[in-house]
Amino acid sequence: MKRIKLSKLISFGLASLIIFSMFQPMTTFAATECSHQVVEKFPGTPPTCGNSGLTEGVKCTACGEILTAQQIIPATGNHVPEKISGVPATCGASGLTEGAKCKNCNKVLVEQQTIPATGNHVHEIISGIPATCGVSGLTEGAKCKNCNKVLVEQQTIPATGEHTIQIVPAVPGDCKNVGLTEGKVCSVCNEVLEAQISTELGNHIYESGKCTICGYKKPSSNKPSSSKPSNSEPVKLNPNDADFDDVPKTGDISTQMVCVFGGLFSFVVLCLTVVYAKRKMVK
Ligand SMILES: [Zn+2]
Ligand SMILES: [Zn+2]
Ligand SMILES: [Zn+2]
Ligand SMILES: [Zn+2]
Ligand SMILES: [Zn+2]
Incomplete structure (x- = not known):
């Protein structure tokens, strides 16, 4: 009887322990309310032109309660076009046409088209610079008008020096x-x-006593008889010399004239005196 009682007592104790341990979490959960100390945040997503977005959400990690529910933000609906610059095709590389995309959602609105490479360079002459005695020059060159690639390199022409x-x-x-x-x-x-x-x-060039260039008359005998006067002789004085030469000639003539007239006058006076004296004597 005593043994049975003891085993019954042990099994009861065990059972009550198991039951207690099973109910313990439930009793503590029910007894203390969660203070939501540890929370998890769900970041919001902005809406795009085609897709709706979400506001930020908050959930308690301890009790799993959603503290702030995420709200749906409706799609904006309209794309905002933005230009995509084109790339010009060159002789060696293909290009792209201008395109457009949405500024908000990056959706391509106008697809860019490939422009094939032109393939051929377009020659353009680069003018040469001639070398001078002191400065070097350059030969003529050529470049591509489209891609600026140098097709014919310019060479330096050394200065001639002399x-x-x-x-x-x-x-x-x-x-x-x-x-x-x-x-x-x-x-x-x-x-x-x-x-x-x-x-x-220069000297006068005389021809029959007169300069054939300026017309200057060759001075007479009182000058040295050389047909070319010395360089030091001032030209402008020569015409005066010529005038001077003429003066004595006219002087000679006038003196002769004075002599003739003087003689005649004294002769007439003498005759008149004689006639007057004869008349006086007659009276
Ligand atoms: Zn909580
Ligand atoms: Zn868009
Ligand atoms: Zn080119
Ligand atoms: Zn020179
Ligand atoms: Zn002359």
Whole structure:
């Protein structure tokens, strides 16, 4: 009897322990309310032109209660077009036409089309620069008008270094106009290598006593008989000299005239005196 009682007591105790352990979580859950200390957030998604979005949601991780439910945001419906720039085709690479996409949802609204490569370069001449005596030049080159690819490289032409002498002929002067000496210039760079200098007035060229160029009369015998007066002799004085030469001649004539008239006058006076004296004596 005592043994049976003891085993009954143990099995009852075990059973009550099992039952207690089974009911324990239920009793604690029912007894203390969840304070939602640990929460999980669900980020919202913005709506696009074609798809609706969601607002942000919050759920308690401990009790699983949804604290803030996510709300549906309806789709906006309208795309906002944005230009996609085109790429021009070059001689070697294909290009793309201009396209368009939605600024909000990135949906392609206008598909870009491939432009095939043109294939052929279009030659364009690059002008050459001639080398001068001091500065180097460049040969003529060529590039593609479309893709700017250099097709013919320009080569450097070294500076020639030496001037190409060109004679500037002298300008002869005469008794009226000054002349110029011979000069030298570089025919390539135009640098004056030897400047022209003005010459002095030239000599008169006489023909039968008169200069054939300026008409100046050759001075008479009191000058040296050389047909060419020296260069130092000033030309403008010569006409005065010529006038001076004439003066003594006219002087000679007038003196002779004075002598003749003087003689005649004294003769007439003498005759009149004689006649007057005879009349006086008659009276
Ligand atoms: Zn909770
Ligand atoms: Zn869109
Ligand atoms: Zn090209
Ligand atoms: Zn030169
Ligand atoms: Zn002259």
